[in-house]
Amino acid sequence: MSFISKLLRLGKNASKSLPEQCDYAKWSKEDLVRKVMELEAEKKRKAEDEGDQSDNKPKKVKREDLPEKKRRKKKDKPFDFSKYDTRFVAFKFAYLGWNYNGLAIQKEPTPLPTVEGTILEAMNACKLVPSMVPQDYNFSRCGRTDKGVSAMNQVISLNVRSNLTKEEQQDKNNDDKEIDYVHILNQLLPDDIRISAVCLHPPKNFDARFSCQNRHYRYLFHKDGLDIKSMEEAARMYEGEHDFRNFCKLDGSKQINNYKRNIERSQIIPLGENIYCLDLIGSAFLWHQVRCMMANLFLIGQGLEHQSLLKDLMDVGKVMQKPIYDMASDIPLILFDCKFPEMEWRTADPHNFKSLQSDRRVYALSLDYNLKSTVANIFRKTLCVPTSEIQGRTRINLGDGKGKVVAVYQKMLERGVMDSVESVNQKFRDKKAAKKRRRVPAS
Template identity: 60%
Template sequence: MGILRRLEKLVTNSLVMPNAMPVTETWRFSGWSKDQLIERIVELENASSNNSKKHQNVSNDTPVAKRPKAFDFSKYNTRFIALKFAYLGWNYNGLAIQREVTPLPTVEGILVDILLKCKLIGSRNIQDFKFSRCGRTDKGVSAMSQVVSLKVRSNLTDEEQSDPVNDARELQYVNILNQLLPDDIRVSAVCLRPPKGFDARYSCQHRHYKYLFNKQGLDLGKMEEAAAFFDGEHDFRNFCKLDGSKQITNYNRKILSAKILHVTGDIYCFDLIGTAFLWHQVRCMMATLFLVGQGLEESSLIADLLDMSKTPQKPIYDMADDLPLILYDCKFPEMEWLSANSNEYKAIKYNKIVTALNLHYQLKATVAQIFTNSLTLKPDPNVDFSNKIRINLGDGTGKVVTKYAKMAERQVMESAETVNEKYRKRKKGKSLKL
């Protein structure tokens, strides 16, 4: 390499060295003698070598932080418990963990992450700790009394776990989880000794839902009359989303109670209790009640949709919005639920969090009302809206149509049997390709 090129390279490399020549300084290489150039090269090479050794010594002399030992879950006792918790659903992509990537987290995904962080479970695979949920809720749907059962780490031996006297020595599951969970997911109670053979899904005796709505523009009497048709055991295939992957053949579900109840002010709810529900069943039921309440359909619509001889296939219609739907309660056999001591500092602290969250949304609602009042315009009497119909879907916006088509005149979806058969064929075709 030429002397000048070698010197240029050393000057460039010196920019990352301490006490190096500033990049803005220029050398008049052409005015230097050969001896001067060689002397400067040696100086820069020595500086580079010393700097490298210095960094190497620092690296060698610096103690390496000890890695924390992996937590060996197998060395600890475990116990089977049930947890009761509540959540506001609008920030989550439903309850259940989903295999596909979604833009929003799921409630269970958050819960499992926290259980792992607390070292209460030893695996992300829910099958490893006998995880079971009571009622699966969709994106946007909230729950006030959701229940899961699972096996978790314990401070006590199997013998000690069976005696309530030792409960005070057990891990404080409620406080531990609430300390790390988001403010809109709260554990309310734990059952340390569920009944023998307990399963959060299969031991549930009934689920209680509430769908909130504003009474404006609705005939509550007609809705109450229509809701009564839901009582009893019926085939609800016309009130759900058909899913071939589940291969459901029995769509019979039993409704224990279906009523229209007042909540507060202009807000009412469709109060529904049943032993089990199909996918999107409540929202489909509510959509048809809205049509009856608006006078677009007769109360007998419900009876017709429940009668497979009259309506063997589901007419195409939009289901009600997800936000107003609440899984209000889940009924189980008699169980001993333990809540955090309300007098303890931690319990008071977590209650304050919920109170603050409530105030936060109250303030937002008030600001939104003031916003609405400031923008509300008087309708122009010269504009005719008589040829437009806004179908109530529970979200305040609804769906605007020029002409309403009666349910009996609409196109129908494929039958449940066809949906199942198509899925089986697709699955078989994929397996043959593999």
């Protein structure tokens, strides 16, 4: 606004008594400045007078100035779960594990989120469950995967909010009236966690953990520098029931004494483009068992160990304590499938626009990783990175491409050993007893 325009506006609002014939164009600059200052002072006094008259009137308080509790809208009121029935269901889902700190939700904070924690947050956000405490709604999981490990057909079972009454839930004709669990959760979950199906009528006494008949794992690896035939022969030695205490991480908190597990199938199969996998099916697996099994197969494939090593490690009368060795990388491991009794899984309608949106997100994610893989290969070829081994040293294959470089390879059965099962269990009991004593006040 120009100086003269401002003067005219102020004059109009605050000094209507001025003679109309005032020709401001003929005033000097000093007179004009003085006049503007007088008009502004008069306007300020007028505003203060009006403010004094309105002091006794209630002032309108802005919403953002209110305390948080008073700012809440009606829809922010606590959700009343007592107004709804619940139903027991099972969910089948898949996830890529490298962005997560394993499957199971943890009591203590973890560097990365967990898969279960992410799913339960989504369920809590859309009011399917009342809290983030799994024990509150009969929660159970199928196979517990570690940090970095992926799963294609993982299963959980729990009680969730329902649109239907208990009586209506019994009639399968009402299934289409039920909450669209799959779509709602996929709208809230990240693209690398997808709910693939829901079972609204699980078998009687179903439990995602104990009703599982077998678990199917696959460990992917590149054939570079490996004798695949030797690995195929060795892998079949895992089949049958064996004591796998030398192929796992001992956990004193579980107080496990029986380390026998039955492996229904163990074989090396090709997946294309120089990629193979260890294909394993078993009723149950120990902590880190698959990665330890794969680590020993790598040693055999590299010619560092003989196939007989596996039989020796499974003979706990001969090798009573686990030798010290590094297990294989976590990223290539997949919980490929889980077998259950016959169940009615409801998947998303492939012709429905809602499911097409979710499918497109998965396609975009897959394409993104494929393109990045291609760019990474071009990057490697451009830099002419060699694949040959370091002369005079041994690189132990761990499935991650880097491995572990040692000056001299030491045979497995000549290495130091870890604590025995009995020692690990006893140490945990002693630690627990000492902790309990510290909590008891002195008399």
